[in-house]
Amino acid sequence: AQSVTQLDSHVSVSEGTPVLLRCNYSSSYSPSLFWYVQHPNKGLQLLLKYTSAATLVKGINGFEAEFKKSETSFHLTKPSAHMSDAAEYFCVVSDRYGGSQGNLIFGKGTKLSVKP
Amino acid sequence: KAGVTQTPRYLIKTRGQQVTLSCSPISGHRSVSWYQQTPGQGLQFLFEYFSETQRNKGNFPGRFSGRQFSNSRSEMNVSTLELGDSALYLCASSLAFQGTTNEKLFFGSGTQLSVL
Numbered sequence: 001a002q003s004v005t006q007l008d009s010h011v012s013v014s015e016g017t018p019v020l021l022r023c024n025y026s027s028s029y030s031p032s033l034f035w036y037v038q039h040p041n042k043g044l045q046l047l048l049k050y051t052s053a054a055t056l057v058k059g060i061n062g063f064e065a066e067f068k069k070s071e072t073s074f075h076l077t078k079p080s081a082h083m084s085d086a087a088e089y090f091c092v093v094s095d096r097y098g099g100s101q102g103n104l105i106f107g108k109g110t111k112l113s114v115k116p
Numbered sequence: 117k118a119g120v121t122q123t124p125r126y127l128i129k130t131r132g133q134q135v136t137l138s139c140s141p142i143s144g145h146r147s148v149s150w151y152q153q154t155p156g157q158g159l160q161f162l163f164e165y166f167s168e169t170q171r172n173k174g175n176f177p178g179r180f181s182g183r184q185f186s187n188s189r190s191e192m193n194v195s196t197l198e199l200g201d202s203a204l205y206l207c208a209s210s211l212a213f214q215g216t217t218n219e220k221l222f223f224g225s226g227t228q229l230s231v232l
Contacts, residue, residue, distance in 0.1 A: 036221075043120065043206060043223030090159065103172065104221075106151075106159035 002027040004093045006107035014115045019063075019078040021110045023091030026072065033074045034092040034104075035065055044090065050074065061085070086114045117143060120209050120224035128230045134195040137227045141188050141209030148190040149221065150182060153204040162205075165190050166213040194229075202231045 007022040025031060032051045036044040048059025055067045065076045074091060091107040121140040129135050141148050149172075150162040161174040165184035182192045188209075194201055208221040 036223075041225065043225045044208075044221070045223070046220050049220065103161050103174065105161075108158045 002031060002093050002105055004091050004105055004107040006089075006091050006110045008110050009108065010111045010113070012113040012115065013081045015083055016080050019076070019081045019085065019112065021076040021089050021091075021112065023065075023074045023076065023107060024072055025074060025091070025093045027093055032094040033065075033067060034094070035059065035063070035074075035076050036090045036092060036106075037087050038090065038109075039087045047076070047089075081112075081114045083114050083116065086112055088112070120207060120222050122205075122207050122224035122227050124227060125225070126228045126230075128232065129197050130232050131197055131199060133197050134193065135197060135229060137192045137205055137207075137229070139190045139192070139207030139209075139224060141190070141207075142222055145209035145211055145222070146188055147210045147213050147219070148184055148188065149208045149210075150190070150192050151206040151208065152176075153206055153226070154202075159206070162192070164213070171213055197231045199231050202229060204228050 003026045005024045013019055030052055034049050035047040037047050038044045047063050048057045048065055050057045050067045058064045063078045065074050067074050088109045088111050090109050093105050123138045139148055147166045149164040151159050153159045162176055163170055163182055164172040168184045179195045184190045204226045206223055206226045208223045210219040210221050212219050
């Protein structure tokens with residue numbers, strides 16, 4: 001069965017400094033992996049998606065994530081944080097070939113705070 | 117193009133009552149998925165409808181049900197409400213069946229249900 005663990009429930013950075021949000025996954029088969037962002041009182045928005053093409057995936061708003069099979073990780077990074085990046089971020093795994101019919105499994109979320 | 121619309125935005129009910137939530141997907145999207153979001157359990161998949169048929173279901177009791185109409189609009193019903201059903205219920209739409217495509221999901225802002 002697949003699962004996803006976001007290693008930090010809360011990350012705080014200063015504006016202009018790098019962002020690192022950590023995610024580890026467990027999957028029996030080749031997973032699809034996603035990062036979604038949720039701003040307060042809003043629905044979730046897809047940041048980026050990995051589906052076995054390039055291991056370094058570029059997303060919107062300057063975010064990117066690297067798929068590392070040996071480490072079962074899919075960490076989200078951004079070189080320089082903006083105040084508008086303050087939100088909750090969800091790492092998501094889908095095990096389409098594992099008989100789960102493509103259920104999306106969401107991590108518990110990481111709340112990113114950006115200090116001026 | 118209008119986004120995913122969920123109504124109502126807020127609902128207050130008492131234990132034992134039933135509730136119906138509505139979701140209008142993006143025009144042209146045929147798949148509608150429902151998720152429950154709580155602080156303790158995070159985001160959990162409820163079910164997915166595609167072409168008026170439930171194609172995929174999460175691990176929720178039978179009190180949670182849904183349907184999809186020919187115009188792709190979907191409703192979710194919870195009967196015999198319990199205190200633990202208090203949550204943000206999110207609806208997401210996509211072009212194709214999520215279970216086989218892992219298409220990008222477009223989320224609504226959710227319905228905040230409070231059960232007293």
